[in-house]
Amino acid sequence: MAEIGIIGSKGRMGEALSRAIADAGHQLAGGVDQGETPGPLAAVSDALVDFSAPAALQANLDAALAASTAIVIGTTGLEAEHFAAIDKAAETIPVLQTGNTSLGVTLLAHLAREAASKLGPEWDIEVLEMHHRHKVDAPSGTAKLLGEAAAEGRGIDLASHMESGRHGNTGARAEGAIGFAALRGGSVAGDHSVILAGDEERITLSHSAENRMIFARGAVKAAGWMIGKPAGRYTMNDVLGL
Numbered sequence: 001m002a003e004i005g006i007i008g009s010k011g012r013m014g015e016a017l018s019r020a021i022a023d024a025g026h027q028l029a030g031g032v033d034q035g036e037t038p039g040p041l042a043a044v045s046d047a048l049v050d051f052s053a054p055a056a057l058q059a060n061l062d063a064a065l066a067a068s069t070a071i072v073i074g075t076t077g078l079e080a081e082h083f084a085a086i087d088k089a090a091e092t093i094p095v096l097q098t099g100n101t102s103l104g105v106t107l108l109a110h111l112a113r114e115a116a117s118k119l120g121p122e123w124d125i126e127v128l129e130m131h132h133r134h135k136v137d138a139p140s141g142t143a144k145l146l147g148e149a150a151a152e153g154r155g156i157d158l159a160s161h162m163e164s165g166r167h168g169n170t171g172a173r174a175e176g177a178i179g180f181a182a183l184r185g186g187s188v189a190g191d192h193s194v195i196l197a198g199d200e201e202r203i204t205l206s207h208s209a210e211n212r213m214i215f216a217r218g219a220v221k222a223a224g225w226m227i228g229k230p231a232g233r234y235t236m237n238d239v240l241g242l
Contacts, residue, residue: 005038008051045069142190146194222239
């Protein structure tokens, strides 16, 4: 049994994480939210799970570092400076950062990577995602994760091959591009598809999230797996042994 602390405990994900911790037989060490200091929580936790906000990331990492506590980061909307901070923290403590903690999405990304590696650039890759009306970032962290997986499979850099938010006369699709489309509406927890379109044939790899509990269960599994691991940057692939 592990003591797991939640950063962002009063949000919808925080409530789901509390249930997932209990279901997994672990102990809830406590929770903090906006305006509260994460240091005391980190000191009594074997691992932290952070689903808060990008602006809080550095303080959360500092707390984990001070307490030598493993941390799982599921916060989306991160920028280059956030990833640099995560890399720095991972030199001292175990850190797992992902755009999606679902075990199913982790496997989907693995399949997308494998498919992209086997098919040439004449196969167009599009990532389609839909989320609830309240989601503020687009493309979603999961969509970016899937795009990164496809780019890794192709041996290319996603940033230089990404096409997102097409509108108006954009010209023909560039060969080798990885396109993104984001839909928003209703209460959709998260739908993602990776479409590989060739001449006269098409492959669609999809995942549908029916409840936030899938993300909570995956995050708790990751937190338990992280305990006792050496310092380093980990992914959900490591948790599943992919």
